[in-house]
Amino acid sequence: MQVGFRGRALALASAGLFVAAACGGNNNTGGGATPASPDKQILNVNIDTEPSTLDPTQEQWVYEADAGRQMYEALTKAKADDSDVVGAAAESWTISSDGLTWTFKLRSDGKYSDGHPVVAGDFVASYKRILDPTVAAPYADPFFDGTIAGGQNYSSIDAKDANAVKSFVDGLGVSAPDAHTFVIKLQHAAPWFKWITSLWLASPIEASDLSAGGSSFGAVSSDAPSKIHGNGPFQLSEIVPKDHITLTPNKYYRTQPKLQKVNLYEITDANVEFAKFQNGELDITRGVPPADVAVVNGDPKLSKELVKGPSLLTWWIDYNTTKPPFNNADLRLAFAKSIDRASYVHNVLKDVGTPINSMIPKGMAEYEASTTQGFDCTAAKALLAKAKTEGVTDAQLGNIHYEYRNSPTRKTSSEFFQQQWSSCLGINVTLDAKESKSVSHDLGTLNYQSGGISGWQADYPDGQDWFDIFITGSGNQFSGWSNKDYDAAVQQGDTAPKESDRLTAYSKAQKILEQEAPVAFIFQNEKFFLMSSKVQGAQIHPLDDDWAGDVASATTMYISA
């Protein structure tokens, strides 16, 4: 899932594993209150930005999945404790002994919001659509072309050659032997493939919608409600472009939600969002404006409506390991160890977040506490001295640049790091504030020294989604870092059939990553938003983005009397 740093609340408190809400003052998740009458079952939520598409296969941002996950349902979904997946559009599945053939049995009562049944052929079509080079679905690679048989040729197909595209798509290992059986063949055994089948983009699309929509299927226009019919619990009811999307229950869905209307508003300004919440115009916000965090904590009513809890999202500082001086691992570790993360979270993030010294966020099975990168100024100075004996010169250290995306929040963060490096190591780092796209470009092309901060949010709670970031040649690391031992350990973790073997392999990889420090891990995100006390039955979950996601949905929520 794409991470946006929207100036909203950042990271978290030391919550235990698998905590469903209840970390904050908000205690309206139990669902014990009496529901209000059906005409009052209206939920008003802010999703910040209008989705750029409603075609599930092309969705890539949190605010798109906010609508998409309610409208569509994939084969499986995450279990409430993140440990595994459970059936959603599929009621059961079997995996062949070699781990290569996955056979899904679809629910017999699965229906789209126009009443037509969900058939296995629709899954075949949408899986093929994801891998169709002419559609260019953003998440095709690596989730689908790295797993599904035939998909490995994705990058070599010329999208302009219609015949090549057709034979590639036809040759993909997805098929429907009958209307309720969907078979996927894989390139190699991948125990984590179950999570891929739970991704929001792997949802069935009704054949008639797709043929009527053509290349504009999924367009977010006012006539979309008559053109897009999902198999999820809610359906599109109204779209006012750039203003709001209204969802109403899909009356053909197997269980009917209590909510009769969900309005997804697209309010970008955090102050306006906060104002609207105080006025009762919004029931759930995306965050709290940084300047109002203290106000909310101190207000008797608002502090009770505050929702806090961990999210599976960590942030780190990037180093370019291909150029001096950050090609020196000891120097990188010295920089990592000279940042007081606790002070950062307290003073800069106003305690909205948790300090972290490692990549994997708390809440995932692969999380391990570590002090390798932990704040220790004495050790940092020793490492700096060592780096100097290894060829790092004072001239290099006097000319270090750190670049960041220009915004008030990031400016404060960057100045904090600058001050830490100066006070602990005596190194004066120059800060370069740049426009967001320029920073992305510089990081992506390794045209920088140090910068950030970069974040990663779990697409699914499996180590594979995280450790693959730092394998050699990965487009998702901006460090240009390569380590054979790390690659081998990750390869073992990604493919070992036994879960315990996978964890051992990932643990080895994690230690290499922390010691070699291609990045400096700083903090884990915390959910920090407001939910009206009249909203009941919400499940706030680490894996989810904000109020809904893989585990939680609007189906369990209702408005109390």
Added chain:
Amino acid sequence: MAVTAGAPLRRGVLPFIAWRPKGRTATLAVYIVRRLLWMIPVLFFVIVITFFLMHQAPGGPWDREGRQLSPAVVNNLNIKYGLDKPEWQQFLLYVWGAAHFDFGDSLQSPGQHVSTLLLESWPYTFTLGAATFLLLVPIGVGLGVIAALRQNSWADYTALGMATVFASTPNFVVGILLIIVFAIGLNKLTGGNFYLPTGGLPEPYNPFQVQLLMPVFTLGALPTAYIARLTRASTLETLRQDFVRTAWAKGLKGRLVVTRHVLKNSLIPVVTALGPTFAFLITGSFIVETLFSIPGIGRSFVTSIESRDYTMILGTTLLFAVLIALVNLVVDVLYVFIDPRVRLSD
């Protein structure tokens, strides 16, 4: 029907060529047509400059934070939107398309035409801008004239004071203050009986909806102050002219002196300023539209620049260029009616 003579045919089929301008109206018509034709090369150069400048900007539409798009996906996206072709070829294709009113698909909103998106958002911006302008002209000019006629009186100081305050307060401050006072404060004070919606414009074409009150005030405060000060200065200057003294001396009634002699002359610079002001208002303000959640073009333009949505940037710039050119033309034509000394020529 049989054609019997050349002259009627020429007049009927090619009126513009056959028509030799005679008199003021005819000159005006020819002038307007020529100005409209001149817009074509102007728009071409707008495309040239915008196209090459935006491609110079670092980063592209597929650069982002977080999970990166893989090279294979980026390659396919480039092919899908024709970005794999050399820049000069993309440019020629764009010009060719634009000449046929095809402005391409938005890069950030798959399956949506730029023209559809523009036509969807501009009415909101226009309604907001036009409503602001309709209030701005009488209030700005009125305050300016009153202040000038009662120079150094309390009315003058009040008008000037207000103008100074509004001219120096940024609109994000004005906007957020309005929201705090009217949308939240009064709502709480009156137990929910008095509440002003913060915007959202349910009807894109209706300039008289209550949702417009706060955004119109926020958007209009600064230009109104500017017009009021300009009108005051210009009116004061005209009041000191000899012909005005003559008008007073020959015993004309005060109202007549002001309307016939003073205003007609003092408003010429004001009209000159109102043109660009109107163009500014109907091309949207990012801050006002974001603050009041108005789905207008000012917001989408800034978003498209941030996301390097090349086709959206070009489409919006072209629309702005057309609007500004048209507004300038209207102002030039208005001069003819306000100032008899002005003669339009090529």
